[in-house]
Amino acid sequence: MQEVNRNALIGLIRLMLVLPVLVFLPAWTLRYWQAWTCLGVFFLCAILITADLMKTNPDLLARRMKAGPRAEAQKSQKVIQALAAAAFVAIFVVSALDHRFGWSRVFVAVEIVGDALIIAGFAFVHWVFKANSFTSGVIEVAADQQVITTGPYAIVRHPMYLGSLIMLLGIPLGLGSWWGLWTIVSIAAVIVLRLLDEEKFLARNLAGYSDYTRKNPHRLIPLIW
Numbered sequence: 001m002q003e004v005n006r007n008a009l010i011g012l013i014r015l016m017l018v019l020p021v022l023v024f025l026p027a028w029t030l031r032y033w034q035a036w037t038c039l040g041v042f043f044l045c046a047i048l049i050t051a052d053l054m055k056t057n058p059d060l061l062a063r064r065m066k067a068g069p070r071a072e073a074q075k076s077q078k079v080i081q082a083l084a085a086a087a088f089v090a091i092f093v094v095s096a097l098d099h100r101f102g103w104s105r106v107f108v109a110v111e112i113v114g115d116a117l118i119i120a121g122f123a124f125v126h127w128v129f130k131a132n133s134f135t136s137g138v139i140e141v142a143a144d145q146q147v148i149t150t151g152p153y154a155i156v157r158h159p160m161y162l163g164s165l166i167m168l169l170g171i172p173l174g175l176g177s178w179w180g181l182w183t184i185v186s187i188a189a190v191i192v193l194r195l196l197d198e199e200k201f202l203a204r205n206l207a208g209y210s211d212y213t214r215k216n217p218h219r220l221i222p223l224i225w
Contacts, residue, residue: 004062005054011065012050016043022089023175026096034111035096038174041115045122053129060133067137074201077139080194087187088168095172095180104178114173121167128152128159135160139198147208149216156218158195165191165220195219 019042023035053061069081098104128135131151134142152159168187172180199219202209219225 004058004065007065008050008054008061012043012046015046019043019092022092023096026093027100029100032096032099034099034174034176037111038115038118038171041118041174042171045119049122049126049129052126057129057133060129060135063134063136065137072138074139074197076197077194080190080197084187084190084194087183087190090183090186091168091171091180092175094183095175095177098172098177098179099175106173106176106178110173111176114170114175117170118167118174119170121163121165121170124152124163124166125160128163131159139194139201141202141205145206147206147212149212154216155222156220157199157213157216158220161191161195162220192220 019039020035023039024030024032027035050061053064067081068085069078072078072081128151131153132148134145134148136142152163156162165184165188169181169184172178172183199209199213203213
């Protein structure tokens with residue numbers, strides 16, 4: 001488990017080095033308080049969740065660290081993950097460019113709401129972790145995995161993606177950008193492609209999943225879809 005913790009810390013440090021570059025370089029200024037606040041909130045949430053998993057569920061942490069295009073077994077998911085990574089980068093870059101060139105004006109209250117959405121999204125994801133220890137970073141089924149139907153899984157079939165979308169929606173708002181919201185459309189489309197492919201895999205490989213889909217018809221958006 002020490003290796004898992006070490007790799008998790010290395011991953012966090014890399015993220016803490018890369019994201020500021022994706023924001024402050026396109027913005028071309030460090031006088032960007034919205035970015036300092038948004039990134040601070042983002043990293044604080046990420047650190048707290050990682051620290052909790054290190055302490056309470058290192059096996060889940062190991063599963064979450066196995067992610068990205070290279071980690072996926074299916075070719076279609078490799079492509080989807082690559083598109084997701086590009087869309088994630090675009091959220092920060094487009095929002096920073098908006099700040100630099102003044103394409104839109106966002107009220108401070110909206111920026112605060114954006115930071116709150118980041119916290120809410122991370123909190124929802126953490127709830128998913130507490131409910132389902134089999135939440136992997138790739139599409140797979142563990143030998144002893146069971147279908148989880150309680151907690152956030154009683155709301156939608158893919159609560160991890162719902163929490164992630166809430167968090168991602170908060171980033172452009174927290175960075176003070178309306179134009180950055182357009183990038184959420186692309187990443188939402190990628191998430192839909194991924195979960196549809198994932199559901200086919202789970203229906204084939206996870207006992208009881210098809211019954212669960214019939215009992216809970218909502219994939220991503222409560223009461224809608």
